[in-house]
Amino acid sequence: MTVAFALHDLTLGYDRHPAVHHLTGSFATGSLTAVVGPNGSGKSTLLKGLVGRLAPLDGRVERNGLRQSDIAYLPQQAGIDRSFPISVMDTVLLGCWRTIGLFRRVRRVQRRQAEEALMAVGLDGFGQRPIATLSAGQFQRVLFARMLLQDCPVILLDEPFTAIDAKTSADLLRVVMGWHGEGRTIVSVLHDLDQVRENFPDTLLIAREPVAWGATAEALRPAHLLKVRQMSEQWDDRAEVCRRGVA
C-alpha cells in the first residue's frame, strides 16, 4: 500500500496553542477519508497542515513526492472575491493553470474540458454568466468544476457541503465518488454523519486529539462519539509547555 500523506506525531496550531495535537497515521493513496469532529476540533487546521499552508508546531507531514500543484485544496472560506467581474467559464478554466500558466493560450481542448466539467456539476450553459450572479450553491459547483480541470491526484475538501442544499450536495458528492473511482486520494471534512457512513470508507474522528482513525463503522462507534462530545473547547492562556514525546 502506498501512502499519500504520512503524519508523524504532528502538532499543528496557532500561537503555540495546539489545534491538532500529536497526530500519527497515514492517508493511503486512493483512500477516501472523512474527517469528523466538533467545531474547533482542528479539522480545518489539519487540512491546512496537509496542504502545507500551516507549518507544524511539532512533528512532520511527509508528502511522499507530492508537489504543491498535485494537491487540489478547497478551503472552507476561500478568500474569493465573488463580486469580481469574471465569467464562470474563465473561473473554471483557471483549473488548467498547470498547463496554461501565466502566458500560454487556452486551447479549444481545454475549453471543451471546461464545458464538460460544467456539465458534470450541473451548470450546463452557465459559462458566460458573471460569477456575481450565482448563488452560494451554484458557486460551489463552479469551484468543483475548476477542481475537475485541475485533475489532481490528491483532493482536500473543507466542509464542501455546508450551507448547500440537498440536491447540490448530492450532485457534488457524486463528483467526489467519481474521483474516488478514478483512484484519487480524497480527504474531506464533513459534518453529516449519515452521509459519512454511507459514502466514506475511512474516517478520522478528531477532537483536537485524535480519537479514532480507521474504517468508518469502527471509528464512529457511540463510545468514540461520546468521547468527542466531552472535548474541552477552551483555549487555556496559562497552558503549560507540552512535555509529551520529550525525553
Next chain:
Amino acid sequence: MDAHAALIQPFVEFGFMRRALVACLALSLGGAPVGVLLVLRRMSLVGDALSHAILPGAAIGFMVAGLSLAAMSLGGFIAGLVVAVLSGFVARVTPQREDASFAAFYLVSLATGVLIVSAHGSNVDLMHVLFGTTLAVDDAALLLVVSVATLTLFTLAIIGRGLIVECFDPGFLRAVGGPGAVVHFVFLTLVVVNLVAGFHALGTLMAVGLMMLPAAAARFWAGEVATLVAVSSAVAFACGYAGLLLSYHADLPSGPAIILVAGGVYMASLVVGPHGGLWARFIPRRHLEA
C-alpha cells in the same frame, strides 16, 4: 466662437497644449488599467497613500538638484517604492491587512518629507510637486510619461492573467504555485511609476485622480475586466481633453480642471450607469419572465 475654434484651435495654435494633450493620452493608457486593478483589489485608497509617499522623495530630489525632472522622479520613485514594498511585505507575511500597513508607512514617509522640507527652509517650490503644471510639460517630461505608459502596457500584458487571479482568488494562485508575490510587487511598482509619471503633469495629489476616477466611473458601465479597462482609458483621455480646454478657456489651473471633469463623469456614471447606477435602482423596469 465656432466649434473648431473652441475645441481644436487651442491645440493647433499652442505647442504646450499639444504636449499636454499627448501627456494626458499617455497617462490615460497607462494609468487607467492600473486604476481598474486597484479598484478591483479594493485598494482604491492605496493610490492616494502612495501619492503622498512619493512627495518627500520628490521634495528631496528638488532640494538636491533643483527643478530637475530626473532627480525629482528618481526621489519620488524610490520613496514610493520603499513604502509600497514595505507595506506589501507586511500584508503578505503578517495578519495585518494592506490598508493598515499602507497607512502606517505612507504617514511615516510623509512626515519624514515634511520634516526635511521644514528643516531646510521653505524656499522649496512645493506647489509644483503638489499640484503640477500640465501646461508646462516639456519634452523630457513628455518622454518620461510616454515611456512609463509603454512600460506599463507591456508589463500588464505579461503579468495580466496572474494579476487578475491574484485579485480574484489569491489562495488559488498560491495553491497552484502561481507567482502571486512577484505579480503583487510588480503591480505595486507599476502604481508607483505611474504616479511618478503623473506628478509632473498633474502634481502628486492630482495624478492619482486621473488613475482612480475613470476606473471608479467605469465600474458603472462595464462588467468585465477588459471592457472596464477600455472604458476607463477612454474616459480618462476624454477628461484630459475636456479638462485642458476648460483650463484654457476659463483660465484655470489644468490639473484640478482635468480631475474635476473626471469627477463630473464619475457623478454622472453613478446616476445613469447601467451596472448598479442609481437610475436603475430607483426607476426599476418590469421584471423578466425568467
